[in-house]
Structures are given as structure tokens and as C-alpha cells.
Amino acid sequence: MRLRHVLLAATLLGSVLPALACRMTMALEQWPPYVYRDAQGGYTGLDLELLRAIFKEAHCTLVTLPELPTARRQLLFQKGGLDLMPAASDTLERHAYARFSVSYRDETVGVFGKAGAPAVPHHAGSFAQLARGKSTLLAPKVGWYGADYAAARPALEKNGRLNTFGSFRQGILMLDAGRADLLLGDVLAVRHEARQQGVALSTLPFLALRAPVHLMLNARTTSAADLARLNAAITRLEQRGVLAAIRNSYAAP
Structure with missing residues (x-):
């Protein structure tokens, strides 16, 4: 009981x-x-x-x-x-x-150039076009940035047109110093760091990735x-x- x-x-x-x-x-x-x-x-x-x-x-x-x-x-x-x-x-x-x-x-990934830089190909509408051109690119060392970038990367590396960075602060400083014409990265992260460093950017008219x-x-x-x-x-x-x-x-x- x-x-x-x-x-x-x-x-x-x-x-x-x-x-x-x-x-x-x-x-x-x-x-x-x-x-x-x-x-x-x-x-x-x-x-x-x-x-x-x-x-x-x-x-x-x-x-x-x-x-x-x-x-x-x-x-x-x-x-x-x-x-x-x-x-x-x-x-x-x-x-x-x-x-x-x-x-x-x-998640959005874009391609950026330094505002006013003459080497920035504002007409480029895809990574395939960038790969066929002459522009040099800065990209993060690790991470997935879309199938188009993955397809274009071997040609960029072969021609010595690709450099990598570890942080977006480093990437923006490299872009500002003229180490490359373009920078690839997460749209908001790149814009945020550029504002922090006082670097004006221009944006190419396509997204490398949206997922x-x-x-x-x-x-x-x-x-x-x-x-x-x-x-x-x-x-x-x-x-x-x-x-x-x-x-x-x-x-x-």
C-alpha cells in the first residue's frame, strides 16, 4: 500500500x-x-x-x-x-x-576589387571568364567557395595568378597593397573587414556561391x-x- x-x-x-x-x-x-x-x-x-x-x-x-x-x-x-x-x-x-x-x-560568396583600380574586370560575369583573363586573385586558404571557383582554380594556380590568405584582415591588407587584383570571400565578412581597414571596394556583378x-x-x-x-x-x-x-x-x- x-x-x-x-x-x-x-x-x-x-x-x-x-x-x-x-x-x-x-x-x-x-x-x-x-x-x-x-x-x-x-x-x-x-x-x-x-x-x-x-x-x-x-x-x-x-x-x-x-x-x-x-x-x-x-x-x-x-x-x-x-x-x-x-x-x-x-x-x-x-x-x-x-x-x-x-x-x-x-551563405554568399563574392569577388571584390579595390575601388578605382584599373585592373578590376568589372565586365566579368563568371569565374570561367576570370580564368580566361589576366586578373590575379586572393582567396581563403580553406573552405568551399562554390563549384565555379573549384573549376577555375587549377588554371589560376597553373598561371601563378592565385594567392591565399588566412584571415580576411590579411586578405584586405594584401589587396590594398596591390598583391592581387581581386579578392574572393564571404560577402559580409569581406565588407566588414574592408570597413574596419578603411579600404573602399568594388564588387564584380556575380556571386561565386549562394547556399x-x-x-x-x-x-x-x-x-x-x-x-x-x-x-x-x-x-x-x-x-x-x-x-x-x-x-x-x-x-x-
């Missing part, structure tokens, strides 16, 4: 307690203007603003951990030490350890219900124009 009373009490208690809280952790990595420190030392940026809006709408808690290098973040995520990574591409191999939200913004990015949830530490909760929040915010307003405030393409 006593056991029955304990079980009944536990059942009644469970019926009045709130559902298990939705709480996810992510490690920060500075990637201006998506994530960076403001003048007061706090973290801000396009991705953080979008994530905070999404998590608030989903009634979930987003816990941000101290900064980690990209490789360590990826490894920790795969080992189950992090629940979430933003700005992720949905690839088949990642489905072994992750689940993906619907897209919450696009959706997603929230990547750890399959070991999150549930299908967590994913559904975030997806529903993204969908509602898109319908109300909230996410578009945040993206527009950063002039996202």
Missing part, C-alpha cells in the same frame, strides 16, 4: 511539473560580422542575433561557451561535448552524427523534438518577417 502511495504521488507531481527544459550549448568563435565582440566587450553579430531570436521564440535556452578554434569546436561537437553549431552546411557525411534545421540564412546554412544539432545530445521546436520557431519568425529584418540590418545579400 505504501508503494502505491509513493507511485501515485510521483505521478501527480510529474503531471504538474513543466516539460524538460530545452537547453543547448555552443562554443563561440569570432567571425565578424556573424559573431564578434563589440566596443563594450560583449558578443554580438548577425548569427548571434538570429539565434537569440530563434531560441526565444522556441522557448529554449542558448548557452554560449568560451571561444574555441574551428578544429577543436568540430571535434568537441562530434564527441558530444556541444549541442549546437550555427552556419552549417547540410552534408550527407554529417548525418552520421548530426541533425539539421531548416535554413535560417544564406543555405542551417543550425546543426548534435544527434547524441539533442532530440527530434528539439529540432522540431527550433524548426517551428524559424518558420514562424520567417512568416512574421523577424529574421528578414535582422538580416536586412546587416545588409545581408
Whole structure:
């Protein structure tokens, strides 16, 4: 009889307690203007603003951990030490350890020249045209920047017309110093760094890449219900124009 009373009490208690809280952790990595420190030392940026809006709408808690290098973040995520990574591409191999939200913004990659530079081919409308021309190019050392760039890269390398950089700050400084005619990179990141360095840019009339990015949830530490909760929040915010307003405030393409 006593056991029955304990079980009944536990059942009644469970019926009045709130559902298990939705709480996810992510490690920060500075990637201006998506994530960076403001003048007061706090973290801000396009991705953080979008994530905070999404998590608030989903009634979930987003816990941000101290900064980690990209490789360590990826490894920790795969080992189950992090629940979430933003700005992720949905690839088949990642489905072994992750689940993906619907897209919450696009990744865009463009080609830029220094404003007023005579060698900038403003008429070029594709990487194929650039590869057939004479312009030299600066590009990030790592990352995927679209099939057109991948196809043109061997010819650029063969002719000694391609140099690489490790950070956009380095890339902008190299462009400003005349180390190349053009620079390839994430549109918002390049524009942000150019403003920081006071370098005026011109933009070629084509995008090298436009692709959706997603929230990547750890399959070991999150549930299908967590994913559904975030997806529903993204969908509602898109319908109300909230996410578009945040993206527009950063002039996202």
C-alpha cells in the first residue's frame, strides 16, 4: 500500500511539473560580422542575433561557451561535448552524427576589387571568364567557395595568378597593397573587414556561391523534438518577417 502511495504521488507531481527544459550549448568563435565582440566587450553579430531570436521564440535556452578554434569546436561537437553549431552546411557525411534545421540564412560568396583600380574586370560575369583573363586573385586558404571557383582554380594556380590568405584582415591588407587584383570571400565578412581597414571596394556583378546554412544539432545530445521546436520557431519568425529584418540590418545579400 505504501508503494502505491509513493507511485501515485510521483505521478501527480510529474503531471504538474513543466516539460524538460530545452537547453543547448555552443562554443563561440569570432567571425565578424556573424559573431564578434563589440566596443563594450560583449558578443554580438548577425548569427548571434538570429539565434537569440530563434531560441526565444522556441522557448529554449542558448548557452554560449568560451571561444574555441574551428578544429577543436568540430571535434568537441562530434564527441558530444556541444549541442549546437550555427552556419552549417547540410552534408550527407554529417548525418552520421548530426541533425539539421531548416535554413535560417544564406551563405554568399563574392569577388571584390579595390575601388578605382584599373585592373578590376568589372565586365566579368563568371569565374570561367576570370580564368580566361589576366586578373590575379586572393582567396581563403580553406573552405568551399562554390563549384565555379573549384573549376577555375587549377588554371589560376597553373598561371601563378592565385594567392591565399588566412584571415580576411590579411586578405584586405594584401589587396590594398596591390598583391592581387581581386579578392574572393564571404560577402559580409569581406565588407566588414574592408570597413574596419578603411579600404573602399568594388564588387564584380556575380556571386561565386549562394547556399543555405542551417543550425546543426548534435544527434547524441539533442532530440527530434528539439529540432522540431527550433524548426517551428524559424518558420514562424520567417512568416512574421523577424529574421528578414535582422538580416536586412546587416545588409545581408
